[in-house]
Amino acid sequence: MSSLLITHIGTLAGLHPKETLLLKGKEMANLPQLQNAWILCKDGLIEDFGTMDQLPEQLPNELESISAKGGFVFPSWCDSHSHIVFAAPREEEFVMKIAGKSYEEIAAAGGGILNSAGKLQKATEEELFESAALRLNDMIKQGTGALEIKSGYGLSLESELKMLRVIRRLRESFPIPIKASFLAAHAFPLAYKNDHAGYISLIIDKMLPQIAAEGLADYMDAFCEQGFFSVEETDQLLSAAAKYGLRPKIHANQLSVSGGVQIGVKHQAVSVDHLEATDEAAIAALAGGQTIATLLPSCSFYLGIPFANARALIQSDVPVALATDYNPGSTPSGNMNFVVSLGCIKLKMLPEEAINACTLNGAAAMQLSEQSGSIAKGKLANLFITRSMSSLAYLPYSFGQSQIETIILNGKVQ
Ligand SMILES: N=CN[C@@H](CCC(=O)O)C(=O)O
Numbered sequence: 001m002s003s004l005l006i007t008h009i010g011t012l013a014g015l016h017p018k019e020t021l022l023l024k025g026k027e028m029a030n031l032p033q034l035q036n037a038w039i040l041c042k043d044g045l046i047e048d049f050g051t052m053d054q055l056p057e058q059l060p061n062e063l064e065s066i067s068a069k070g071g072f073v074f075p076s077w078c079d080s081h082s083h084i085v086f087a088a089p090r091e092e093e094f095v096m097k098i099a100g101k102s103y104e105e106i107a108a109a110g111g112g113i114l115n116s117a118g119k120l121q122k123a124t125e126e127e128l129f130e131s132a133a134l135r136l137n138d139m140i141k142q143g144t145g146a147l148e149i150k151s152g153y154g155l156s157l158e159s160e161l162k163m164l165r166v167i168r169r170l171r172e173s174f175p176i177p178i179k180a181s182f183l184a185a186h187a188f189p190l191a192y193k194n195d196h197a198g199y200i201s202l203i204i205d206k207m208l209p210q211i212a213a214e215g216l217a218d219y220m221d222a223f224c225e226q227g228f229f230s231v232e233e234t235d236q237l238l239s240a241a242a243k244y245g246l247r248p249k250i251h252a253n254q255l256s257v258s259g260g261v262q263i264g265v266k267h268q269a270v271s272v273d274h275l276e277a278t279d280e281a282a283i284a285a286l287a288g289g290q291t292i293a294t295l296l297p298s299c300s301f302y303l304g305i306p307f308a309n310a311r312a313l314i315q316s317d318v319p320v321a322l323a324t325d326y327n328p329g330s331t332p333s334g335n336m337n338f339v340v341s342l343g344c345i346k347l348k349m350l351p352e353e354a355i356n357a358c359t360l361n362g363a364a365a366m367q368l369s370e371q372s373g374s375i376a377k378g379k380l381a382n383l384f385i386t387r388s389m390s391s392l393a394y395l396p397y398s399f400g401q402s403q404i405e406t407i408i409l410n411g412k413v414q
């Protein structure tokens, strides 16, 4: 395999040592950097880095060398919450929202998740793969270098399997790590509207065994929310998933204080996601622990719901990650650069905190931080080079404008 040398890097950012797997509290504001640097990638991994006055004399054969022209080099974004496999966008709901309808009202009127499920059930695996691949290509161009994708628009054995197989094919076809979460507990299908127990047993007795047998999921997800899955139902689902070794990453406290955070912590969730409606009890449940609070500020932005209280979480030593939540209903955007900007502007995170939340802690929220999320020897060489910027803060400050010039995945310029 060939090697890549990047020289004249104005700032090489995100140099957390390989052993640092997760950041909490004050550590979140520390983003180690090196000025006037080079980095060498070999066989898809980061081989070494240093300052320009100490460029190595001995370099590998078959070396490609590029100049960063004074730009920053960052580890790729690690987007740990997305729903990019869907059959159709829902811009009709966007217009309903503009006219004043809430997310809950649109869902009650036959829109929302059930609308997406109806369309997905009719789509072929090929169609779903093609459309998700287009979205994923766009995300990669915007700097994403590791991704979690959920099922959850199938809501039947056949269609959930179809979604998870599409995610598997994306993983096999794209040069970035991809994790899959099983989210049949996203909404109750109409046929089970008055038979919640029936749908829960369908998930536990039919879907989980087959998904586990085919190794199609890394995590168990559930939308623990009023009008969706109760705490008791979520508890039952997470206990069943644990028998197959699937740890939770769940949707909690999006629209109301649902108790989802506490049930996630009880089941040692890798992450509890959303938390727009978080109260003190939820923060206390997470304080000082290992469960990551994954905040999704572009969902708050799009739906016009409150932004999560990132400051209180960080102050309570809760590890915070940021992700896109890319989906057709609540967040039709997979742009992590905008997430970093919203993290700063709306969640009041420092640029260093927001960048750590989108890199190392995002990787940790997919259990990938041994290989992704920071610049360290032996980690995946998934990076991006920006234009020359006056400071680190310029990246989130210049919201809506991409500063990214070059994408590098597995040590190769894309
Ligand atoms: N809240 C649950 N799931 C998605 C929205 C799904 C949809 O509206 O299609 C979310 O994370 O926001």
Ligand SMILES: [Zn+2]
Pocket (backbone or CB within 6 Å): 081, 082, 083, 251, 325, 327
């Ligand atoms: Zn989501």
